[in-house]
Amino acid sequence: xxDRSLVRAVFTTVSVIVLVAGLVVYVSxxxxxxxxxxxxxxxxxxxxxxxxxxxxxxxPKSALRTAQKFIQTAVLRNDVGAAWALVTPHVxxxxxxxxxNTGNIPVVPYPRExxxxxxxxxxxxxxxxxxxEVLLTSHKLGVAPIDDFLELVPSSHGWLVQNFTxxxxxxxVPAAQP
Numbered sequence: 001x002x003d004r005s006l007v008r009a010v011f012t013t014v015s016v017i018v019l020v021a022g023l024v025v026y027v028s029x030x031x032x033x034x035x036x037x038x039x040x041x042x043x044x045x046x047x048x049x050x051x052x053x054x055x056x057x058x059x060p061k062s063a064l065r066t067a068q069k070f071i072q073t074a075v076l077r078n079d080v081g082a083a084w085a086l087v088t089p090h091v092x093x094x095x096x097x098x099x100x101n102t103g104n105i106p107v108v109p110y111p112r113e114x115x116x117x118x119x120x121x122x123x124x125x126x127x128x129x130x131x132x133e134v135l136l137t138s139h140k141l142g143v144a145p146i147d148d149f150l151e152l153v154p155s156s157h158g159w160l161v162q163n164f165t166x167x168x169x170x171x172x173v174p175a176a177q178p
Contacts, residue, residue, distance in 0.1 A: 054127025063130050063152050063159040067120060070150070070161045071134065076112040077103055087161045088153065107164055110146060114138040129153055133167070 050056075066086055074083035080103050084092075093106040116139035124131040130152040137145045147167035152159040 049126070053124065053129040057125055057127050059122055059125045059130070060159065064120065066152060066159045066161065067132055067134070067150055068118070070164070071118050071136070074105060074107045075110050075136070076115055077109055078112065080105055091161055091164065108148070108166060110136045111143070114140045114143045130159065
């Protein structure tokens with residue numbers, strides 16, 4: 001059957017048509033602009049950083065002081081009672097004030113006796129959200145540094161810690177705020 005040139009020509013023609021149709025479908029499905037044009041699609045509803053977090057602002061010194069105090073009080077467990085006032089209910093995770101004061105808190109600790117310092121890198125500083133990367137280092141050999149994300153949100157009293165998450169976990173997405 002393959003010996004006949006007509007069979008080979010028909011088979012080759014059909015194969016080329018199927019290949020071209022497949023390429024057309026593939027290329028058209030990878031065009032993101034057409035998806036965004038569809039009203040109600042997820043891409044059409046994507047908000048800009050300014051819509052999510054507000055306009056960019058100068059880094060407030062009070063926010064950096066809150067982050068530093070949070071590291072000292074909650075992460076290093078120097079004064080967990082004082083850390084209560086620095087965090088939002090999201091960080092407290094349903095823990096009562098009495099439970100919090102025992103030191104059994106939902107914040108990843110760093111060994112106080114091995115703490116060498118904290119370095120902050122600003123990822124985002126906007127009106128409704130500040131995101132810092134915090135590198136906790138040790139002065140002792142053999143203790144690995146820990147890289148965390150620390151998110152701050154404004155409150156009537158300054159800035160509060162909204163999230164403290166180790167690197168390797170997705171960075172925090174801010175909660176909707178009015």
